[in-house]
Amino acid sequence: xxxxxxxxxxxxxxxxxxxxxxxxxxxxxxxxxxxxxxxxxxxxxxxxxxxxxxxxxxxxxxxxxxxxxxxxxxxxxxxxxxxxxxxxxxxxxxxxxxxxxxxxxxxxxxxxxxxxxxxxxxxxxxxxxxxxxxxxxxxxxxxxxxxxxxxxxxxxxxxxxxx
Numbered sequence: 001x002x003x004x005x006x007x008x009x010x011x012x013x014x015x016x017x018x019x020x021x022x023x024x025x026x027x028x029x030x031x032x033x034x035x036x037x038x039x040x041x042x043x044x045x046x047x048x049x050x051x052x053x054x055x056x057x058x059x060x061x062x063x064x065x066x067x068x069x070x071x072x073x074x075x076x077x078x079x080x081x082x083x084x085x086x087x088x089x090x091x092x093x094x095x096x097x098x099x100x101x102x103x104x105x106x107x108x109x110x111x112x113x114x115x116x117x118x119x120x121x122x123x124x125x126x127x128x129x130x131x132x133x134x135x136x137x138x139x140x141x142x143x144x145x146x147x148x149x150x151x152x153x154x155x156x157x158x159x160x161x162x163x
Contacts, residue, residue: 034132049132051140054125058094059149061086065100066111066119073108096129096136118146 021029026041037048061079064086068074076088091109094100099115102108117123127141127148 047132049130049137051128052093052096052131053128053141054094054097054144054149055090056150057087058090059146061088061091062094062099062111062115063119063146065091065109066116069110071111071113071116073103073106073110075108096131097125097139099125121145121147 021041023042030038030040030042030047034047034049037046039045040047060083064079064083065074068082076091079086079088079091091100092102094115095102097114097118098112099118100109101112103110111119114123114125118125124143124145126139127144129139130137
């Protein structure tokens with residue numbers, strides 16, 4: 001932790017590295033340094049923007065959800081252990097790419113039209129998303145199809161029940 005930024009919970013008046021900084025200047029400085037990871041000059045909390053790639057387990061879980069629920073809403077708990085490599089943990093992160101959506105009034109999820117197109121190999125998506133504070137900040141990288149996310153060790157046709 002930087003010595004000029006006290007630990008979280010310290011009084012704000014002592015946190016700003018420069019006494020002439022406005023709150024707007026502190027926020028601007030924070031956003032300019034998010035990719036490196038810094039402590040907020042206002043509250044001392046660690047802040048970092050992460051680059052997250054979609055990975056095979058997410059793609060396998062998306063396929064499983066499509067095969068069993070289509071575009072109907074379902075509770076994530078029904079996913080765990082239903083098939084090899086199917087996990088609920090990072091399923092909600094597929095929303096960063098617009099592939100799934102959470103029900104506005106409950107803890108259920110569904111595939112979006114984009115999610116269906118991705119599963120059916122009709123859509124490629126950027127390979128990564130920048131995330132800060134749980135919110136997407138933009139997409140990055142070359143476009144990838146679901147087979148590329150699954151990796152070479154997996155057969156798309158086998159997962160889709162066509163092998």
